[in-house]
Amino acid sequence: MEKKHIRVMIAGPNGRMGQEAVKMVLADPQLELVAGIVSPARKDVQGEGTLSGIPLFTSIEEASETVKPDVLVDFTNPHVILEHAISAIRLGVRPVIGTTGLSPDEIEMLDKQCREKGLGAIIAPNFAIGAILMMKFAQEAAKYMPHVEIIELHHDQKLDAPSGTSIKTAELIAESRKELKQGHPDEKEVIDGARGGYYNGFRIHSVRLPGMVAHQEVLFGHVGQTLSIRHDSLNRESFMPGVNLAIKKAMDLDHLVYGLENVLD
Ligand SMILES: NC(=O)c1ccc[n+]([C@@H]2O[C@H](COP(=O)([O-])OP(=O)(O)OC[C@H]3O[C@@H](n4cnc5c(N)ncnc54)[C@H](O)[C@@H]3O)[C@@H](O)[C@H]2O)c1
Ligand SMILES: O=C(O)C1=N[C@H](C(=O)O)CCC1
Numbered sequence: 105m106e107k108k109h110i111r112v113m114i115a116g117p118n119g120r121m122g123q124e125a126v127k128m129v130l131a132d133p134q135l136e137l138v139a140g141i142v143s144p145a146r147k148d149v150q151g152e153g154t155l156s157g158i159p160l161f162t163s164i165e166e167a168s169e170t171v172k173p174d175v176l177v178d179f180t181n182p183h184v185i186l187e188h189a190i191s192a193i194r195l196g197v198r199p200v201i202g203t204t205g206l207s208p209d210e211i212e213m214l215d216k217q218c219r220e221k222g223l224g225a226i227i228a229p230n231f232a233i234g235a236i237l238m239m240k241f242a243q244e245a246a247k248y249m250p251h252v253e254i255i256e257l258h259h260d261q262k263l264d265a266p267s268g269t270s271i272k273t274a275e276l277i278a279e280s281r282k283e284l285k286q287g288h289p290d291e292k293e294v295i296d297g298a299r300g301g302y303y304n305g306f307r308i309h310s311v312r313l314p315g316m317v318a319h320q321e322v323l324f325g326h327v328g329q330t331l332s333i334r335h336d337s338l339n340r341e342s343f344m345p346g347v348n349l350a351i352k353k354a355m356d357l358d359h360l361v362y363g364l365e366n367v368l369d
Contacts, residue, residue: 110134110351113173113197115141115164115188117155121179121202121340126154128344129177135351138171141188143180164191175351178203182264186210193217193225198354201227202347204268215360224357228364229268231346235320236365238335239269242322243276249324249331250281253300257311257319265310266301269320272363277322278304317342 112129116122117140129137137158144162161167164176168191176192178185182205189206192199193214206214211227218225230236246252256270283305293299300307318337324330337343346364353367361367 109136110355111136111138111172111174112351113137113139113141113167113171113176115176115178116143116180116203117158117160118142118146119179121343123154124340124344125177125179125347126158128348129351130154132348135348138173139167141167141176141180143184164188164197165195168192168195168197173197175200175354177347177351181205186214189214189225190217193221193223196221196223198223198357199225199227200347200350200354201225202229202231202343204229205264211360211362215362218360219358222358224354225360226350226354226357226364226367227360227362228346228350229272230318231343231350231364232318232335232337233346234335234342235269235318235337236346236363236368238320238322238333239273239276240365241333242273243280245322245324245331245333246277246281249326250284251286251325252277252281252306253286253323254306254308255311255321255323256308257313257316257321259316259318260312260314262312265312266308267310267318267320269318270308270310271303273320273322274303274306274308277306 112135114125117126129135140158140160142160175198177200178188179202185203189199254270256267285305300309321332321334323332
């Protein structure tokens, strides 16, 4: 049977992730890049380089009416992602969201809207296969080694902290161990924030430094031993097989899936 052709629009096509996504879509004959959504602040931007000849819009509504996309791939920022997702769902365009920063309540609301329309959507805080494995292994390890801390490390242009990946990891760990208050009961932070963000009894620490891309280490402690599970994305190409998969999977779904691990075969 011939595979269905998928019309894709990309929000944030000039960004670090957007540029990689444009290359990935253009390289796959099953996908067609039909539009880019750019920031209204960059209205004058014309498609250049790989974006040459691709229509650019500043609104999801205008783009959807004009080019009739099947899927919106979004790599923008935490301030605009909710509005983009709501617009796409209302217009029957399947969102594939890599942008981090949505709250659990917002994700639940978007899922409700997708189910009402029978529309597929994927939100993945991390599209790298190694990161998915790191999260799954951490969830498994927490059953046996419940004392855990997460250290996530990213480039210094990142807007949200902690990272979407660390939050997803924390949620998975919380599913496989009981809430456990770690550390000394009388411990005192001499400098505010020294112990990191609190989640379900454990801590998440965020490092931001130039030179980094996306990294996370999940550290477990037990009597006389420790375990470290670490993943490193060394470039943004590392996310693209996952984005490609998510675009195709979104076409077959009738609801929202949060986490790429839920669509891996
Ligand atoms: N899920 C993953 O695997 C993954 C991987 C890397 C990054 N991310 C996330 O993707 C997002 C983007 O990261 P980045 O490094 O590419 O950021 P970036 O700052 O390089 O790119 C963001 C782009 O969005 C554009 N933009 C801003 N407002 C817009 C609007 N209203 N409409 C359209 N475009 C708009 C900006 O002009 C910019 O080009 C972040 O939330 C980051 O956390 C996710
Ligand atoms: O570069 C970023 O920003 C990234 N954000 C994701 C997160 O918040 O988990 C992961 C990949 C890189």
